[in-house]
Amino acid sequence: MKVVVCIKQVPDTKGGVKFNPDGTLDRGAMLAIMNPDDKAGLEAALRLKDQYGAEVTVLTMGLPKASDVLREALAMGADKAVLVTDRVLGGADTWATSTTLAGALRNLEYDLIITGRQAIDGDTAQVGPQIAEHLGIPVISYAQEIKVDKDKVTVKRQYDDRYHMVEVKMPCLITALSELNDPRYMTPGGIFDACKADITTWGRADLKDVEDGNLGLMGSPTKIAKASDKVRKGAGEKVVPDSPEDAVSYIVGKLKEKHVI
C-alpha cells in the first residue's frame, strides 16, 4: 500500500505576520512549522505504515527551505520526500496550488492521498478537495478516524451536527482534522537519518499534464485587491474594582445604561 501525504510549511501565526509590498505574504520573514492538520494526516499515514507496512511519501510545494518540514516528516518515519519548487509557481492561490500538486501526484503511485483539512495561514480547506477533483478521485473531507481494510477505506466524516461513516474504494483522498490523533515525535535515529536523506526536488518541467496558464500568480483566478493587518474595534473601558461588590455594581450599571436589564 502506498500513501502520499501533502504537507505544508506554514508561518507560526504566534510569531506575527509580515507582508511583501504587493500584498502577498513575506514567508521568509516568519518562523516556520509543519501545518498541524497535515501533521495529523502524516501520523495517520505512519500508523498505516506500522499496521500494514504502507510506504509513506511526503510531498510539499514551496520555497527551497520548505525541505525543512520534509526532513521533519522523514525523521518521524516517512520513507520518501518530494519538494516541488520553482519560481514560476510562486504566488499561487488554491486553484494553482492544487493544479501543481496534482501535476506532481501524477508522477507518484498512491492508493491513498492524505492532506490536512486546512492550513493555519490561509485557513481555506480548499486544496485537498481540489486535488481530488483534478485527479478524478473521491474525496472525504474532515476525517476524524481512518480505517483501511484491503482495498477499501472507512472514514468517520465530521459534520456540524453529526458524523457519517463513509466507505470508498481506493484510490481516494482524505483530509485530516487535527483531532484525528496525537502525532508522534521525531526519533533521534530518525533525525540523524533524515539529515542525510535524499529529497527529490521537482520543478515546473517535472509536473505532469498541467498547463502554464494554471500555475503561479498568473494562473490564479483569485487576485488580492487589498491585504492588511486587521483593524480591531479597540479596547473600551477597563476597571480594577476594589471589591467584588464594586465590580458587580459597575457591571449592573452598564447593563442598565444599555437597557439590557
Next chain:
Amino acid sequence: MNMSPETIAQYKGVYVFAQQVDNEVSGIAYELLGKARELAEPLKTDVTAVLIGSGVKDLADKLAEYGADKVIVVDDPELKDYRTEPYAHALASVINEYKPEIMLVGATAIGRDLGPTVSARVATGLTADCTVLDIGDFPLQPIPGKENEQLHNQLLMTRPAFGGNTIATIACPYNRPQMATVRPGVMQKIEPKKGAKAEVIEYNPGFTKNNRYVEIKEVVKAVSDIKDIMDAKILVSGGRGVGSPENFKILEDLAAAIGGQVSCSRAVVDSGWKPKEMQVGQTGKTVRPNVYFAIGISGAIQHVAGMEESDIIIAINKDEDAPIFDVADFGIVGDLNKIVPKLTEEVKAAIAAK
C-alpha cells in the same frame, strides 16, 4: 485560465447554494439570501437559490420568503444525505447550465467540501470563509494610464487569514462565477415576506454512479437539546479560567437570570468540559449577540474572531493583561468566582424591581 470578456458577459445573477440537512433549510441559506439581495441591487439582477436534495421541492416557498426570486431545484434520490460527488455534480451542472456571475456557499462542513470541489470542476476561483462581500472595482484604484482596464461591478470578497491576524480583500476578475464561501452567523437574513413566491425551476442533470460515489454506512446525529448559541441574544461564555466543569454552574445561573445561554472557548471543549457545539471562535461558531460575557477567557485571536462583532462585550478576568480586554467594551479585572454569583443576584433583583 482567464475567460474572455465575451464569455464573462454571459454570466448573470446572484446564486446561493441553499443548504438543507434532513430536508430542513440551514440558517446559513437564509443569511446568504439576505446578502445576495444586497449584492443584486447594484448589479440590477435577481437572486436565485439552488436547492439540492431528495424530496426538497416544498422548501422553495421558504426560500422565496427569505429573498429568492427563483429557485432551481435539483431533486434526486441520490441526493438524500450529503455526499461530495452527487452534490458537486448537481451544483456544477447548474452553474454550467445557468451561468451565474456570483455563487455563494455557506462555509459549513458541507460547503467547505462542496465549494472547492465545484470551483475546481467549473475552473474558477473560490474565496473561503468570507466575512464581508461588496460590489466594487478591481483594482480598487485605477492604475494611472490604464484607467480603462479597471473592472467595475466585481465581487469584492473580504476574509480573515492567519487565524484572524490579517484581512484580505479578494476579487475573481477574469473568471466566472465569482465564488465565495461565507461564515455562518456573519450575514443578516431579511425579515421574511409571508406568502412570497419564487419562480421554481426543476433541473436534473442525471446521476450515474462512478468511482467518486462514496457509500454512507452510517449516519450518527449528535443527540442534543442544546439551543444553538448563534441564535442567542445574550451569551455567557466561559474559558479555562472558570476552573472546572462543575464551576460552569455559576455561569449557567447568570445566563438563566439574564435570559441568555452559556457558550465557551476552545480550551473548555478541548478539556472535555463542554461539547463542541457550544464553542465560540474560529474553529467553533461565529456569534454576534447583543451582549457577550467573556468570563475567564484570555481572548486568543481565534476566539476573538468568533465574537468580536457582538454589540457589547463584557470581560471578567483576573489577568490584567489578558488580550480579551483589547476587544471588551467593559473590562473588569477581578475574581470571577466572587463576582459572577453576586452579579447573578443583582441581575435578578434588578429584573424583579422592574
